[in-house]
Amino acid sequence: MKYTTFSREQNDALKEPMFFGNPVNVSRYDQQKYPIFEQLIEKQLSFFWRPEEVDVSKDRIDYQSLPAHEQHIFISNLKYQTLLDSIQGRSPNVALLPLVSIPELETWIETWAFSETIHSRSYTHIIRNIVKDPSEIFDDIVLNEEILKRAEDISGYYDELIDATRQYQEFGEGEHTLPSGETITVSLRALKRKLYMCVMSVNVLEAIRFYVSFACSFAFAERELMEGNAKIIRLIARDEALHLTSTQHMINIMASGEDDPEMAEIAIECHQDAIEVFRFAAEQEKAWASYLFKDGSMIGLNEAILSQYVEYITNVRMQAIGLPKIFETSENPIPWINTWLASDSVQVAPQEVEVSSYLVGQIDNSVDVDDLSDFSL
Amino acid sequence: MTDNPNDKPSTKRPWVFIQGQQAFQFDAQQHDSLLEAMEAHKVPVHFECRSGYCGACRTTTLDGDVNYQHQPIAFIRKGEILPCCCQPTTDITLVQD
Ligand code: FES
Ligand SMILES: [Fe+2]
Ligand SMILES: [Fe+2]
Numbered sequence: 278m279k280y281t282t283f284s285r286e287q288n289d290a291l292k293e294p295m296f297f298g299n300p301v302n303v304s305r306y307d308q309q310k311y312p313i314f315e316q317l318i319e320k321q322l323s324f325f326w327r328p329e330e331v332d333v334s335k336d337r338i339d340y341q342s343l344p345a346h347e348q349h350i351f352i353s354n355l356k357y358q359t360l361l362d363s364i365q366g367r368s369p370n371v372a373l374l375p376l377v378s379i380p381e382l383e384t385w386i387e388t389w390a391f392s393e394t395i396h397s398r399s400y401t402h403i404i405r406n407i408v409k410d411p412s413e414i415f416d417d418i419v420l421n422e423e424i425l426k427r428a429e430d431i432s433g434y435y436d437e438l439i440d441a442t443r444q445y446q447e448f449g450e451g452e453h454t455l456p457s458g459e460t461i462t463v464s465l466r467a468l469k470r471k472l473y474m475c476v477m478s479v480n481v482l483e484a485i486r487f488y489v490s491f492a493c494s495f496a497f498a499e500r501e502l503m504e505g506n507a508k509i510i511r512l513i514a515r516d517e518a519l520h521l522t523s524t525q526h527m528i529n530i531m532a533s534g535e536d537d538p539e540m541a542e543i544a545i546e547c548h549q550d551a552i553e554v555f556r557f558a559a560e561q562e563k564a565w566a567s568y569l570f571k572d573g574s575m576i577g578l579n580e581a582i583l584s585q586y587v588e589y590i591t592n593v594r595m596q597a598i599g600l601p602k603i604f605e606t607s608e609n610p611i612p613w614i615n616t617w618l619a620s621d622s623v624q625v626a627p628q629e630v631e632v633s634s635y636l637v638g639q640i641d642n643s644v645d646v647d648d649l650s651d652f653s654l
Numbered sequence: 655m656t657d658n659p660n661d662k663p664s665t666k667r668p669w670v671f672i673q674g675q676q677a678f679q680f681d682a683q684q685h686d687s688l689l690e691a692m693e694a695h696k697v698p699v700h701f702e703c704r705s706g707y708c709g710a711c712r713t714t715t716l717d718g719d720v721n722y723q724h725q726p727i728a729f730i731r732k733g734e735i736l737p738c739c740c741q742p743t744t745d746i747t748l749v750q751d
Contacts, residue, residue, distance in 0.1 A: 313727065316725070316727050317727060320707060320727055515703070518702060518703050518707055518708035519707055519727070521708070521709075522707055522708060522709055522727055522728050522729060525709065525728075525729040526729045529729055529731075593700060593710060596712075596751070597709050597712060597729065598729075599731075609700070615701055615702055618702040618703060618708070618710075619701070619702065619703060619704045619705075620703045620704060620705040620707075
């Protein structure tokens with residue numbers, strides 16, 4: 278099955294499955310097989326924001342006054358988020374677009390990935406403001422062992438899917454001997470399995486992994502520190518809630534088999550593997566919490582509380598897609614985080630937020646405490 | 655409570671049952687959503703977005719009907735509701751896990 282950017286097949290897109298049918302030809306949205314993806318596109322577009330709309334200049338002064346162990350917490354989270362959004366800004370496009378068969382899902386994936394590039398741009402906006410040389414932070418992302426461990430597990434599912442898709446497109450189903458002498462077996466079912474597990478791992482990434490960093494960002498802001506950053510993280514969190522909802526819908530449609538009966542069988546086969554993806558990520562995020570707090574906790578948040586939050590949120594997300602919860606915890610140890618996650622308190626309209634460089638994109642490097650004395654945030 | 659089908663929704667105050675216990679009457683004059691009413695009556699409930707797109711408030715119902723002001727985006731199965739963006743239109747029984 279070769280991918281084509283414009284299939285000549287006179288197919289009815291309403292009869293195509295989400296994945297592995299004919300490639301999409303006409304991008305039309307007057308009719309949808311799954312209106313939910315059209316609604317997600319609309320919602321994501323209505324959420325549009327630009328990092329420059331949020332004034333982060335006071336954060337530099339806050340950052341300089343943070344004790345070293347809190348600077349470590351702040352910077353490490355930014356590095357980890359930068360990694361996650363670097364992956365998310367490209368991978369849904371590269372891995373999923375060649376397999377999609379309905380226009381509303383294709384465009385949702387593109388819209389989704391585009392919003393991730395905004396997240397990445399916002400980290401540059403934040404980092405440029407707090408340090409003289411952003412390279413110090415960015416360069417460490419590909420060196421830092423703690424971050425690399427996570428990168429491998431997240432990008433692994435995408436990379437395997439991309440590679441399996443390539444083999445399927447190149448050789449088709451069956452046994453093949455490569456020029457290297459290696460024999461490979463290509464099967465559509467195995468490829469579908471990789472897709473299912475990849476979407477599962479993306480759900481875990483967006484529904485659990487991000488929330489450890491979110492918690493730290495909001496914990497700073499609860500103390501009126503790094504509030505520019507928290508405003509941005511709030512906008513990111515709002516987008517991520519949409520993204521995790523979208524993968525929950527995909528998982529559900531696949532598991533229901535309504536669109537591809539083989540996918541329903543695969544979902545049953547992968548039940549235990551799916552649970553393990555959640556368990557593994559939760560353990561990894563708890564280990565991350567321990568790395569964050571290795572030199573000391575922050576007010577309102579320590580390793581134990583953050584780990585309990587990871588367990589709580591893991592349970593919530595697992596139950597959302599019909600998996601059993603795996604932790605005893607049923608209470609959210611940091612209920613204040615929900616105020617930050619609630620959208621009715623998110624202000625986005627540029628006239629409502631404190632704007633310094635709105636649509637200018639310039640960073641004023643000479644701001645100091647005195648300049649901010651008559652500012653109230 | 656008498657169920658008169660001619661009652662306007664605004665004057666009807668459906669009962670909310672939780673785990674089989676009569677918990678409170680929903681009053682649309684006082685609360686915009688079932689979630690707000692649950693909070694006011696100290697019924698534990700999860701939430702994040704409070705706008706129907708994250709799914710954190712997802713709750714299982716045994717019976718009863720709700721009305722959504724806007725079609726929510728979050729994924730729910732049959733028998734599940736999103737209290738953050740709905741109002742009960744009949745007596746309703748909620749299950750908590
Ligand atoms: S709180 Fe997000 S859907 Fe109800
Ligand atoms: Fe993101
Ligand atoms: Fe995302």
